[in-house]
Each structure stands twice: as C-alpha cells, then as structure tokens.
Amino acid sequence: MMERWGWVRTLWEMVKEIFCQKLLTYHLPPSSHLLPNNLSGLSVIVTGATSGIGLQTAWELAKAGAHVIMACRNTKAANNIVCQWKKDAHNSRILDVEVMELDLLSLSSVQQFATDWEKRAEPLHILINNAGIYLMGEPQRVSDEGLEQHIQVNHIAPALLTLLLLPSLLRAPTSRIINVNSVVHHCAVVEPKYWNSRIEEHKFSSFKAYGASKLAHLMFLKILANKLLEQRKTSIKCLAVHPGVVTTNLVPGFQKKAFWMFDPAEGARSVLFCATSDDVVCNLVKGFGYYSCNCKPARISPHVADTDSCLEVWQKTMEILKLNMNYVSHVIANIQ
Known part of the structure; x- marks a missing residue:
C-alpha cells in the first residue's frame, strides 16, 4: 500500500510540474528582473x-555584468553568438563574455x-551545469569511454567538471554549483552496474536512461x-x-511549443534565481x-x-573517473 501511494505522489509531482507549470509561475517576473542590478566581479x-x-x-548574466564563460562543444557557433551580443549591446555596458571548448562526450575534453x-588560478563564483542530452526513442549509445551516453553527458562528465573546478570554487568567498535537473528524476531508478555495460536492446529505454x-x-x-560540510567548507x-x-x-519533438510549455527565457528564470538569489x-x-x-524549494x-544509495552513486562515479574516494578532503587540504 505504501509503495502504491509512493507512485501516486510521484505521478502527481510530474503532472503538477509539467502541465501546471504556467499556473505555478504566473507571478514570476521576466528572467532579467530576477537578477541583482550588478554582477560585475563574478565569474x-x-x-x-x-x-x-x-x-x-x-x-x-552577461547583461548583468558577470564574466561569463560559455563552455560549449560548438565554439564557432558560440563565438558568433558573442559577436552578435556585443553588436546588440553597443549602447549599453560592455559584455565580458568568452568561449571555451567543452565536449561532455569526451572526458579528456572535460x-x-x-x-x-x-591555470588562471582565479576564483569561480558560479558553475552552471546546464548541458544535457535526451536521445528520445533511440537505441542505447555508448561513448568512447564505454559509458551509456545519457549517464556520461548528464552525470559523469559534469560531475568530473565540478570536482576538477572545486579549487577554483573554493577560492571565491562564496560560490554555487547549479545543476539543471528534471522532474523526470521522480520516476527513475539508478542502477550503477549498467552505466558502463551494454544491456539487451529490448530492455533499453531512453526515457528511463535519461531519468x-x-x-x-x-x-x-x-x-x-x-x-x-564534513570538511567545514560552507x-x-x-x-x-x-x-x-x-x-x-534537447528533444526535436519539443521544438514546437505547446500552450503549457515554457520558452527558453521562462525556463531560465529558476536557474538564474538559484544562481544569484x-x-x-x-x-x-x-x-x-x-x-x-x-523558484521555490520542491519535493x-x-x-x-x-x-546508502547516494553513496553507491558517489562510489561508482569516482571509480569510473579513477579518483580517490577522499578526493574532496584532499582538494581542501591542498588549497589551504
């Protein structure tokens, strides 16, 4: 009975968050109004x-004065975007934006x-792990590292990026890690043993892998x-x-907007809020x-x-990345 009620709660969370999102957010101002007036000095x-x-x-973030690093696989497209931004902003503040190459399908790129x-030895104030993939309806794909692609791009690679940038995040007086997630996580089950092994084709579900x-x-x-927190690093x-x-x-079928869906500006509101509020x-x-x-805490x-399950995820991730289980404490000890 308890398990059945658990699924009812899960279903309600997903229905509420997906189909009622317009009602839940009608009171929110435009994304630009959620930011402080001046973010200069923040990377x-x-x-x-x-x-x-x-x-x-x-x-x-760039318009608000932050130093923004666009970490992208397609650097040519990113540089074209930056050039256009600077043209559009010629009568306002000078934008501080740069492009760096990052391909999450390659751990060596990370x-x-x-x-x-x-190498800059500079503080990093905000890391926004936004990039992700959802190969809807497609068969299982494996990266060059032998990992199922959803788990590599949506978890393993950004986890590695976060861990490697910890020294820079610790240099800032305060910093934030923002992971762009999904309500779909509510109906998911994590099975680390399948992250780097193929499963039978008829058993693979891209939706389950994404969640x-x-x-x-x-x-x-x-x-x-x-x-x-254990290391007293708050x-x-x-x-x-x-x-x-x-x-x-992210999903080709979702490029045509339904009445209950957000456009990117609406979707960015909660990310910007978490990054700066x-x-x-x-x-x-x-x-x-x-x-x-x-922009409120959620279930x-x-x-x-x-x-125990969370620790299993941590241990499997560190095993795949070939990092010591005490990596965080070692980083903190070396930066002091």
Missing part, C-alpha cells in the same frame, strides 16, 4: 550555452577544460554537499533545479537544495534521501 561558467536555457542564462581554467542520469546527478550532488552551495518543460533542441541560502539543508520552476525523489 560564471555555463555549459551548453549555445541554445535553449543555457543560451538565455548566459545572456542574462579534463583539458578544467586544466586550462585552473536515471538526472537522478544520479542529484544523488551525487547531495553527497558532495555532505562532504564539503562557502560552496550545491543546488539542483527543475526549469520546467521548455521548447529547446540570496533567498536560496536560507532554504538549503546541509548545503544542498532542490528548486522547482516556480525530491525519496531515493535522494537514501544515504
């Missing part, structure tokens, strides 16, 4: 910033990006927050956010929080409350 990395939510997020950034990758990234982020805040169902190129700090639990598209999957 922000936004992954997947050439389209959709990432593009809108990077644009709004390592190179982090190496290039860390599992988002759930895994949530569970990993919670453990990271816990480990930072300067880094770990947040995940469901931006709503948005018309982006002082209010979110008050609602964190042990340095971790999950926000909905209405999270019960799996995230299972510490």
